[in-house]
Amino acid sequence: MTTLLQMIQSLIQLATPFNLILLLVSTCGGILIGALPGLSATMGIALLAGLTYTMPQDMAMIVLIGIYVGGIYGGSISATLIGIPGTGSAAATTLDGYPLAKQGLGREALSTVTIASFIGTLIGMVFLAFLTPTLQDVALMFASHEFALLAIFGVTICGTLTTEGSPLKGWIAGFFGLALSCVGYEELFSVPRFTYNNVALYAGIAFVPAMIGLFGVPNIFDNLAKGTTAESADVSGEKKIKIGIIGMVKSNLANICRSGLLGTAIGAIPGVGEDVAAWLSYDTARRSSKEPEKFGKGSFEGIIASECANNAAIGGALIPLLSLAIPGSPPSAVLLGALQLHGIRPGPMLTFDQPEFIPYMAALLLLASFLMRFSGWGICQIAPKLLRVPFFILMPVVGVLSIIGAYALNVNMFDLTIMFIFGVIGYFFTKLKIPAAPIVLGLILGNMADSNFRRALQASQGSFSPFVTRPISILVLFLIFFTMFSQTPVYKSLKAKLKKS
16 A cells, blocks of 8 residues: 555656656657667667766656667567567567568557557556565576576477477577577686687677568568568458457457566566567467467467567566666666666665655656557557558668668677678578577577576586476476477377367
């Protein structure tokens, strides 16, 4: 009850015209940053953290949270319309959002994405405000053993990210990405690996240029070859789908609740973040769906799962950040520095020193989610018109933005080389019907798997027993084996027989 009262007081404090306009502008700025390939919520917070130094604390928090919420949502816009995720957290959305846009359902897909992001942010906000102590205790139960197994579990779901019915192709791509993540200085002892004395590779393979190359370059080539517009894929006389919050929630209640809870829980695990939350939620939704064959070809369930989860992970990531001073995701890691810049000291003493701060952040998330929904409604009306532009005009513009996005992250020309190399890899993988998405997932999880696996062995003096004796480790191992077994012909045959009986 105390938390609720503090939230109401914070909402009253924030509900001034100036604060609401500032939050709206910040959220729209975050959406723009997230929608541009190569930029991200992390970069947006990093760029604005220094600019907020002279601002009052309350005003600075409004700007930073608006950028955070808008940035995570914004990545789904380019993922849906042009097949290039603006952020890593939107990569899973590309799998179904872009096929829907090519079917002439771009506006409907964006509306669904916006509503799912709105609901996901609200779910994360509720957990942040009312269940922070409980989720904090759960997050503390994860050690290096669990983090390593969780990363391996993430790679095993790659078998479900292929629409060609062959999980082997997904696993090949996933472990290929895992291998590529080993390039560069390793984390524990700073020993260079697989760099072949190339100084540019010492920092590893940059994730953002690789992602832009894998998703962007093949799409640009394919669309230029067509020389038409995405609207032409629309079936003549096709009935448009009307998307509303109440109707969508009723028809996807289980998916929304599951994705929101999973996204919050994954976000609350330090160092995991929105990217992994989206992929795991997408995989879970596909397994639970009555129409799994639509996933990867244009499934509304898929984009609901990924977007609800990655936005719920915002509130989840703030839980360990505020209560333990341990960021739950890359954007929250930058936010930690910004908080300290303004004299806020996250950690166990925060609830004693500033007991109203967590309810205040929850109230900010609540307002930002509504303003994101409002902004998203306008975007849904305007942005799909891009698809009516002929591809021979649109795709060169997309190509230029992709090059700028790949270069802007580190201001490094070698990143452009990475982008084009991965573009060629992605193009040939597309022709071989091997999905590119698992490569991205492998790159995301590679360092997490490698460093935590070796750190766990150091802690146990080389013993593997903690991997099979710790309760959470056993649970994750079970999920790994079940995930792989569920892709075998034996399991599918048994499942089919049980359905008939």
